Amino acid sequence: MNTMNTTSPGQVVTGFVATFASKDPARLAPFLAPGVEFEAYGERPVVGRDAVLMTWGGVFANFERVEFSTLHQAVTGDVVLEEQVHGLALPGRHLAPIRNVAVYRVRDGQIVEWRDYTDSQHARTLL
Template sequence: MTSNLDHTKDFIALWSRIDLEAILAVMAPDCIYHNMPWAPLQGHDAIREGLAGFLAGAGAIDWQLLHVAESQDGMVMTERVDRFLIGERWIEMPVMGIFEWQDGLIVHWRDYFDSARFQAEMATIS
């Protein structure tokens, strides 16, 4: 039986394919995705719209998993560096993520990162 930790590692690896529909397929239809400090998104349509911006300009995506832990109730915490190749420049963001799983699907996903740093990095892209 696959653990939630294994599901999370597979989900993180999936991002390198830059395939939004494959990413959404790992989420429950009513999944909540909350990219702190922005407003949470719920359901595939809202999450698709929210994630499209991250994927649209990326020539490559490489999420580097630094640390991962699974709680006794199956919640998975990750420390990552999310890397996006935009044009010829890599944008790198340290991220802490929480993944809650049910029946092999993400039901709640929260990411914590410095949005001001992200916006400053994006402003340098021409």
């Protein structure tokens, strides 16, 4: 059930990004539409809420800390653009500040499209 119908697209994305620190994929679920499409770093798209949650469950299992923050947000209609820092720490390692640009499309209070863009080679160097 969608409980965010009255929330603006920018507010939906702000809440979504803040939820990553919990490292709990179930807490991401209310923000995602059942048919959400997620594409990260030029990889093949992941389609469907359950598939996206499974993907993030794997990410959360690999990293000791996950701390995403937003530097800038721009909203036009149902599209939200964010300049973000994805703070990721492998077990026993420092938090790597990986710069990222994310594009979200929000419909009826849930994310229906989500694309992350970053320099994955530089991210590997930071990790």
